[in-house]
Amino acid sequence: MTTLPCGHPGSIGSLRLCPHLAVEEPPSSTRHLTGVGTRYDLVCGECTPADLVDVCASCADRADQRSFPSGWHGETEVLLRDRELGGTWSARPCPVRPLNDGCLAPMPGHWLALTAEGFVRITDDDQWLVGPVELPEENPVDMRDFPDRPRRSLHTSRDGRFAAVVSDYGQFATVVDLDEWSTVLHLDRDWNDNELTRYPLAFLGEGETAKVVAGTDWNRLDVFALPGGELLTDRETAAPQEGAPEPEHYLDYFQGALQVSPSERSLVVDGWVWMPVGSPLVVDVAAWLAGDVHAAETGRHLTPGRSSDWDTPIAWLDDTTIAIQRMGASWQRMLDGVELYDAQTGRRTGMLAGPAGRMWGHGGLLYVAAEAGLEVWDPAEGARIGFAAGFRPTAHCEGTFAELRDDQLRTWTAEA
Template identity: 75%
Template sequence: MTTEDLGSTWSSRACPVRPLNDGCLAPMPGHWLALTEEGFVRITDDDQWLVGPVELPEETYEDIRDIPDRPRRGLHTSRDGRFAAVVSDYGQFATVVDLDEWVTVLDLDRDWNDNELTRYPLAFLGEGETAKVVAATDWNRLDVFDLPGRELLTDREIPFPERGQPYPEHYLGYFLGALHPSPSERLLVTDGWVWHPVGIPLAIDLAAWLGGDRYAAEHPRHLADRDDTWDTPIAWVDENTVALQDANGVELWDAGTGRRTGMFTGPAGRMWGHGGLLYVAAEAGLEVWDPAEGSRIGVLEGFTPTAHRDGTFAELRNDQLRTWTTAR
């Protein structure tokens, strides 16, 4: 299947902006934001300009494995484009910036306990007056903060276990990983692991947590036992179905019930869901998969995007910004 069959639109222009890595281009309403050595750069259809610098604290290395290219910077943006977060993926720190006011809203620290094995757990929720950020404040704890006021919305006490004793009630012995909110933000999947080591994606009922169930984050639903696999591409197919990628392909899970609903081989690479399809930035190009059939229905050879916004995919490399928009 060709791009014409997919009903797509291409755009390309010169853009001498160089993100720090493939995790440092993020969507904004109608344009893009890049994290470069100089700081944030806004990128529109016909221009780009430096917003300003941003820094994170130096990492501490009390207990870090020698893994190449870790830690490294990552970039997240809020749906309305007002807030951006720079995170230390496989590291300890993150900071949230109000781009409208150009002030730091939050400085976050998840401690150093085996964090070199997972991306920094952070995701923006809502927009405008409902804007929030959910992020790790310890290796095994998530919190939600109101934006821009940074009020803690999830205050709770969780005793630390004593040596040789069972875990206290609500204690979560789990190393949190990347966060993936569902399209309506009712559910939140985190890609982490438990000792020693087993990858177990968890689904947190965000609606219940923010609705008054104080310890909902400590009592998530287990989706899969993945042996020594975690930190892999994850994407939402629809409001209930989440796609978990591993070396063999993709498994589909109902995050509300914890049931596996399908599986198929083939996809390998960064993955997004849009319009009921999966888009995978594979080695040869952007692949389009129909998860209901478990089949690849198209491929855009030579196009390997690193960011997505409402059906538009962006690739920024070799001083060129290329975007492709699907009609679906």
């Protein structure tokens, strides 16, 4: 068997690299794009592309996973293979005005909007005010240079019984029982750089199993039973004392927006750590609720770290694959696109050049509300396969996407 330049026999890896990177702890490298999709080679700071060699699959994989990329050289190939979109369209007049593009959410068979007057239910042929909802006032002194923050956002439970109004980039949230028209939880995540992350909140289950997971401190999540609001995740997560080592279960991590997996066994947190590095965190919800009381503090970090980059679109492609927008390791040197990660291992499993905008996963595809319209991307094909010009939805439910603007409700349902 032929021995490769890395000193190992075996099959050639999926990328080329300079000899300095074929080691146990490779130095930082630059990704040199080949012009074919998102394929690239790795070059360290002392070498040029002329020094690249073929290495074994093991050395290529190790360098790819452990060599922190300093940036990109070249351009990606964005694959556009649009086909007939199909699906079902509907549109009707609807003079309802959500507070912003985060204030429309799905209900079984209809939609719920958060307006200046309060909650408004929207069906196929009618809309009516449910009632007002209030959050405590935020302290504007803490907003630094973000005049548009904090801002309200709306979440709904799968069965439509509960809704939550949260203060994204703020401190407070309120959970309402829409059936009983009563407030079941007032939430407060205290104040510590909250203006940098969306409020962590997501609903779980339905009916008698309904719960809500939410931020209760800048670095802490908890789960509450509904409708009673009982705390299900009592535990000790004390902060360290000055001059003392950190307690075993202290989490130095700024919690951000939550995305729950299709089966609700896991969730991914769009948070960050000092100084400052975006680091999405996967939490095993099933283990947490089954008795692993510190599962939220021992989650698995995805990506090798993204310098100064977080608060970005994230979606579950399926129950084990997470799509995170923007490709790279530093906000100054990132490219439009999506990185795919295995939630169980934390390994990157693929990339897709092009997508940029609010994003949902459904049926193995990614749906992106881009500036020009709704895009449909197939990660397996590595290409955009559909496009609806001018349609920019802000809410999704099981393959139906909704846009509410200019006094009109438009929806599109993808083919099954």
